[in-house]
Structures are given as structure tokens and as C-alpha cells.
Amino acid sequence: MTPTWLDTTEAVDKVFLYIFGISLALLILITAVMVFFIIRFHRSRQTKPKDIPSSCLWLEITWTLIPTLIVLSMFWYGWQGYLSLTNVPSDALPIKAVARQWSWSFVYPGGRTSSKLVVPAGKAVRIAIVSEDVLHSLYIPAFRIKKDAVPGMTTHVWFRAPESGSFDLFCTEYCGLAHASMITTVEVLPADEFDSWLQTPQEAAGTAKSRQLLEQYGCLACHSLDGTPRIGPSFARLAEGEKVQLAGEAEKSAIVNREYLKRSILDPQSEIVQGYPAVMPSFRDKISEQDLQLLIDFLLQTDKTSTSGERRP
């Protein structure tokens, strides 16, 4: 097979077709022969078993060799298909995917970040995948690609979306409590729209910036803004001076203020909110002081769901 930069979907589907085709034929053949024998040689038709030899070297050799050839061809074809998945076109746009419990964020050349994977139509993209905690796996069924995110390692996939549209992106390596909600979308934009999206500067401050930080750090995987309970308590109920019931033997509680929020983010295990699991990771050394202050400002704000100033991708 010549390295034709087959698109990943095509490359994999051809192999699927080949293996499924042969398998189906074999399955039907074997089942049909079996059923035929059962009918033909049923006791009611064949009262005495025939006296025929119970081994035959030639048969054994034949039905060892033929499957060998079949599986070798499947192997070879599958391997060629796999090579297409590893042959990244040289003009591919590099994007970095960061996986963490339980959200994705994508970093573009130039520093723009997004919680959805936004890609240009018709152009190859190469995604470098890293993990911040445990194993995850980036899976886009529509493009037949999947690769684990392994702590301490960078792995890669590439694909090319032929036309615009939106597709699902799943985490397929079990990663704990909210593995099943570690889902996001691949937005395929026409090339020019993509360029302008990429050029748009991200907010420096304000609500939209905070929203974007919440997505970037993965807070929204566990906290909602509108009051719906997720893995962690919703941010909606946070307000200056409110009392928070903490887990523990005694009736412990804390008052929401800047200090409390800072502790909650940098050292979440120290105080656990009553009724929630202690799964929030510490963001110490992961979040800059500036971003932290922005987030705290935002969390203390009363109207957090307002979407004014938010820009859709």
C-alpha cells in the first residue's frame, strides 16, 4: 500500500470491511455445514454411525493452512491500516489535549484554550495528548481514532475532518467516578471561520474570562453554575458569608470568604463539604495567583450564570 495519507476513517473502515466480510462468510459456512450434518446424520435418518476413519492428515493440514493464510492477510491488512493512523501528514495543525479527572482542555498554537476540540474542515490536525492525573483515553468514533492519555508521557493521534459539523469525543479509559461524563464535542468549522476563531483573543478579565478559566482548569466537570448537583457542590450557592456544613464527627462548619475559597481550591482535602466525596484534586502549583484571584472574584459574585460577553466557538 502506498502512503496515500488516507484519512483515518477510510483506512480503518477498509480493514473492518475486510475482516467482517471474511468472518461472516466463515461463520455462515461453519454454521451451515454444522446444521446440515445435524439434519443429515440425525439419529432418525442415520440409525447406525458410518464406519469411516476418524482422522485424516490431509484434511488437518488443509484446515490449518487455509486459516493461517486468512489470518496472515488480515494481520497484514490491519497493520497497513494502522500505519495510516500513525503517518501524520506533515502539514498537520498541532493541538495539545490535556486530560484530567474529568474534563478535557485543548491548547492551540498561540495559547488559545478551549474545552471543545475546534478544528478546521479539510485540514489534518495532530493532537498531542497528556494527562494530569490518571489514565484517560481520547476517542473520536467518527474519525476512528483513540489513544490513551498516560501520566508522564505524550501520545499522539491525527485525523482530518472532511467537512464541518460536530462530533462526539469520549474518554474511554476508565478514570473513576465521572468517567462517563468526560465527554466533549469536536466542532469542525470551515477553514476561514476556524482561522478567525483562532485569532480571536481570549478575554483578559471579566466574567467571560472567568468562565473560560473554569473550563480550562476543569472545574465545570464537577461543579455546575446553575445549582444542579454534580460530583461537587454547585457554585451557584456560594455567596459571601454563607455557612457551609463540613464533614466530620462534630458539627463542623465554615464561612464562605476569600480565605475559605482559596483553601478549597489549593488544599481541598483539608475541609470536605458535608455529603460530598473527597475527590477534588489540589490545584496548588497548577493555577497562577492571578487566575486564582480571578476565580475567587467570580465565585463570590452572585449572578454566575449570566452569559453576557460569552462567545460561542
Next chain:
Amino acid sequence: MNSTAQHHDAEGAKLGMWLFLFSELLLFGGLFVLFAVYLQRYPLQFAAGGRELSVAFGTVNTVLLLTSSMTVALALEALRRNRRRLCESLLGFTLLAALLFLVNKGFEWHAKFQHDLYPGSATLQQAPPGRDVFFGLYYLTTGLHGLHVIIGGVLLAWILALVRCDRINGASPTVLENGALYWHLVDIIWIFIFPLYYLLL
């Protein structure tokens, strides 16, 4: 193993024992897989880690185990010739060697802890990646081996008791045979641990 079955079939009991030894070998085998992979990845850190281990302790323990291995083999030979006294003292010596081995090991580990070399210690956390892995493997492997020394020692002590009350004798040496086989395995594992961990440059 089962003493009635043995009585009928010493060969079978021995085969069973060997099979058990094979599975023990693969138990340690898993650790050797890890060792090989990490040695390949961090040759320098492993060498540095190896230098931290005491060759003197390692060598003394090697000699102890080799000698004890010989003495069990001799004990079996003595039993077969119905020289019970000799057999008992050889077994006694083996037990002594096992004990000394463990005492040595204890001193060695103690010294390592004193030097702040244990998994997750401050020194190791500052060391380049790989050093920590070396010591992790070192403690796990020698620990697991030490556990086998203890098990083997208890087994041999029990056998010694059986010899003393004539439950095992020249006519039915199978239990001692199998106990000795186990002890030799413990020795063989150490034969590999010693150069791989203590003698790395």
C-alpha cells in the same frame, strides 16, 4: 505436602514440589521483568543506587546462603545413610545460617533507613528519577526474598523436629527432600539478586 500421598508416591511429591518451585520462580520473575526494564531505562541511576548498597553485607549473606544450601544437601545425604545425629546438626547449622542471614538483612535495612534511603524519603525524592525506582525494587525484592527465607526456615525447623522424633528417617526422606528443594530455590533467587542489586557499577 501431604504425607499419606507421599508415602505412596515419593516421585509424585517431588514433581509437585518442583512445580511449586516453578511458580515461585515466576513470582520473582515478575520483579525481574521490572528490574530489566528499569535497568535499561535508568542505567546510571541504578548503578548509583547499587553503589549505595553494601557489598560486604551482600557477600557475607551470599556465602551464608550458599553454605546453608550445601548443609541441607549434606543433611539429606546423611539422612539417607541413616546418620541421624549428623543430619540433625547439619540442619541446625542451616537454621543458624538462615537466622544470621536475616539478622544481617535487618542491619542492612536499618543502615539504609538511617541514610534516609527508603521509598518516598526526602533524599530519594530529590534524587533524579530512577533512583527511587531502584530502591523501591530493592526493598520489595529483598523483602519478598526475606519472607521466603523465613518460610524456608520455619519449614526446616519443623523438619528438624520431625527428624528428632524419627518421623522422618532414611527410609522416608521425602519431606526433607522437598524442604531442601525449597531451600535451594531461596538460594538460587539470592544468587541472582546479589549481582543484580549489589554489584552494579
Next chain:
Amino acid sequence: MGKVIRMGEFFRRGFLESTGEQPSLFEWIFSTDHKRIGLLYLYSISTFFAIGVTLGLLIRLELIAPGRTIVGPDTYNALFTLHGVVMIFLFIIPGIPAAFGNIMLPLQIGARDVAFPRLNLLSWWLYIIGAIMALSSLAGGGGPPDTGWTFYLPFSGETTTNVSLAVFAVFILGFSSILTGLNFITTIHRLRAPGMTWTRLPLFVWSLYATAWVQVLATPILGITLVLILAERILGLGLFDAARGGDPLMYQHLFWIYSHPAVYIMVLPAMGVISEIIPVFARRPIFGYKAIVASSIGIAAAGSLVWGHHMFVSGMSDTAILVFSLLTFIVAIPSAVKVFNWVATLYGGSIRLDAPMLYALTFLVLFSIGGLSGLVLGSAATDVHVHDTHFVVGHFHYVMFGGTAFAFFGALHYWFPKIFGRMFNEKRAAWAWGIMICGFNLLYFSMLLVGLRGMPRRYYDYLPQFAQLNRLATYGSWVLALGLLFMAVNLLIALRRGKHIGANPWEAATLEWTVDSPPPPENFAVLPTVTHGPYDLEQAGEP
């Protein structure tokens, strides 16, 4: 159907008969008789199987519709973890060897017991202790383990649930499995009756022999892997922690070095059962005895070389993917040889479709579907798409449930009259079988399809486009449950009220059919001298 003998009050209960020397429970749980130990295994394995399928049913119930249905995500994660652990380590790995192997192996080779009867008892005790520990991890402490049966690090090192207890339980179960394996190897080498040459061994014995070697040589690797998880959790060793220089992929290597061979521990004895049933009910000697023996050994040997196919998308090197993909395809060949020989055995026979045969023939089809879907997984390109989706879940339920568990049911029906001396109701058995295969295919074929469309496994919740197939699968699980229940009830009734039966109701030629049903405690009053092969059916019937 052969000779149904009514022996009235003269009916002997063989090894089931109490000797009256000890309280009757002690007579069982401290018995060193291989048949009693085998029955203990059979009962305990069936119990855990019932627990496992109930958990499976709950999984399906949760998945009947998107969103939260009956449990939250934490409970769901615990459900599939325990379902997997119970099914793999408590049901399917010990399943056929420890229950039927224990009872039949000595009988089939003409021995009075296994080589180490007390070790055999110890295996069962270890099994029970391990099982109780595994189940008690459900309660107390940090809650039931939620790692999946694969215990992948780093997650299993971090989660606060009772993983350590579950891991330790599996360690003990592994030890039990090793002891069973070495016991069987020694028995087969040392205790064959005079004239029982290696080419006269029943194929079930051969398959147990090949399995036993895998048990002895692969299980220790699981042992050390579990020790490493404990070291990670309790001592904080960091051998797989990337931040400290460890390599998370090495955990996966060690885990699959055992767990791939383990799938052949699961299926080889099942293949042995099929090789026993088919010739007896086709009334023909098995076709290609030597080829089947060779393929058992081939599967056991080659099966140890392919573990990397579970790691195609893990970040493993492409060279390794090339090698493991090739080896995976090679291991399919001996399975194909077996299938062809089984089908060829039917040719020219005089086929009886009794319940054991129905199960054996279904095994052929379901195992083939499962195996062929395995080829899709073995090919690097296609595995990338379906890895960790419900396609994999479909694949392994086809081979494990459709394959091994159906063979287990086949064995249950085949040897039931031998073990208990009573016959079950044939008609009801056939009905149960029919219901089961309908439910089975509805359930698992839907899973294959939904997996192909991209639904990841271990998902508590899913997107609306997967709803329809998931609903079908859940309906299938109910039908399957109905069939299973029907089968269980039929057998339970037979246990009390089945017709008494003579030594050889199926007119088979292997040695276990020459002794009374149920077999007497000492098996053979006089050790038999073997003069013909295991499938020379003409010689059968003579006591």
C-alpha cells in the same frame, strides 16, 4: 436415551452417602475425597455465579435508558467491578477445572484420587476465604472497589475504596488456582491407570493438563502484580508512578502477562468438555484426536505470547503492536483447527440431540462469533476504533458466557446423572436452552453493535444515540435470566425427584461411566486396565 434403571430402595448414594462418623457438614468441608471437594466447588461456584449474574442484571437495568436509572455513578462503578471480579476469579477461572475437573479427572484416568488430596482441600478453603474477602470488600471502609477488574494503576493506587482488600482476595484466589494446577499435573503424570497411555487420555484430561500448566506458570505473575498494587497503596513505593520515574504501562504489561493466558485458562477446559460431549452424542470417535491435543497445547503455549493486544492504544511502541498483533492472529489458528475437527466429528454420525449436545453445538456457534470478533480486536487498525467500547464487552461475553459458561452448562447436564445418579427432565432442559440462546444473542449482539457505533464501556450514562440498542440488550438480559432460572429450577428438581439412572446413561466410553452413578467413595474397587481409546464407542457399555 439409554438404560434408565429403577433401583428402588436399593439405590446407592455412592460418595454422597454419609458415613455417619462426623457431623454431616464436617464430613463435607473437611473431606479429602476429590468428588466431594469437586461438589463443594460446584455448589460454591454456582452460588457466586448467581451473585455475578445478579450484578450483571443490575448493570443492564441501569443501562436501560440514558441518565440515572436505578443507581448513581459510584454504585455503578462498583457494580461492574464486582461483576467482573466475581465472574472472572470466582466463576469462570475455577469453574470447569475445579468443579468438574476435580470430580472427573481421577475417574477418567482410572485413579482413586488426585495426587495431593489434602492440598486439594486446602485449595478449596483458600478459594472460599478469598471469595468471602472479595465479597466483604463490598461493605465497610471506603466503600466497594471501583477500579474495574483490571485494577489499572495509577487510579487503583489513588482511589479511597476497599481496593486493597479486593486485591488481597484475588491474590489468595490465585494461590488456590496454582495449587489446583500443580495437583492436576502431578495427578496426570503419576496416577494414570495401567494401559492409560498419553494417546488414550480423554481430551478433557488433555485440556486440563494444558490449562494446569498455564495456571502454574502464569498465575504467579498475577500474584506479584497484586503485591505491587498493595505496595503502591500501602507502602507508596511508586514503581509505576511517572512522577517518580516509574512507568504506568509496565503495570499493564504485568497484568496482561497473566490475564491474557487466563482467558485460555477459562476456555481450554470448556473446549475439553465439548470434545467429550460431541463424540458421545454423534456416536462417532472424535475426529482428529491428535490435532485437538496439539491445538490445546498450541493454544496454551501461544496464548502466553499475545498479552500486548490489550494495549494497542495504551501508548505502547508501534513495534510491539506489530509483534503482538501478529502473534494474536497466530493464536486463532489452533482454535480454528478445533472447530473444524468438531464439525467433522458430526459427519457420518448418528446424532442425538440431548441437552448436553444442544449446549455443545451452541458453544460452537457462539464461540465462533466471539472468536471471530476477537480477530477484529487483534487487528491493530480496527482495535483502535473498538478498544474499550461495548464491542469488547460483547466479544468477551460471547467467548466467556457463550463459550465457557455454555460449556459449563453442557458439562452440568452431561455429568449430572453421573454425579447424582438421577436424570433431569429432558424436555424442560431443552426449553431452558432455547430461551437462553434467544436472550443471549439479543443481549450481546446488541452490545457488539452499540460498541461498533462507539459507545465506550464502563459508562454509567450514555448519549441518546445509543439508547435503542441498550434497551434491546436489557430486554435480552431478562430473557436470558428467565432461561437460566428455568435451567436451575429443572436441575434442582432433578436433584430431589429425578429418575434413578444406571452407570452409563449416555453410553459413553470413558472410564467415569464404568463405575456406579454416583461413584463409590473409592472410585474403583479394582483399578481398571485400559485397553481402548476414550472414544471407541463400540467397546462402551461393557462395565
Next chain:
Amino acid sequence: MQHTGSMRQLIGIWGLLLLLTAATVGISRIHLGAANIWAALGIATAKATLVTLFFMHLKKEGRVIKISLLVTLATLATFIGLTFFDVLYR
């Protein structure tokens, strides 16, 4: 079943083992690069062979045990070998 002289033989083997131990310590002090580890493994294998053959009487055992020992070692070797297809080429 009397093995005359076998006691002496066992002691002789012990002497050899001690010599090999000295050798492995000695060689480890010379810099040979990668050859060091192979030399260490080689000597260790030699020692292990002596222990199995003589102390464990493998020499006198039947075929079954000998072959299965080889199978075991081959299994372990393949486990390590195949793993290296991953770690060497990553």
C-alpha cells in the same frame, strides 16, 4: 541408593560456588561497560546451574522435571523478551 563420595562432591561444589562468588565480586570491580551486567548474569547462571544440578539432584531426575524446568525458564525469558519490544522501541 547409597551415593558413595557424594558428600565429598557436594563440598566440592560448594567450593566452586564460593570461587564463582569471588569471581563475580572481582569482575564487578573492573569497568567493562555493558559487559559487566552480562558477566554478572553469566556467573549467576553458572552458580544456579550448579545448585540445581547437584544440590537439587536435577542430574538424577527424570525427563519430566528437566523439560518442565526448561519450559519455565523459556517462559520467563519470553515474558521479558516480548516486553522489550515495547520498552526498547517506544
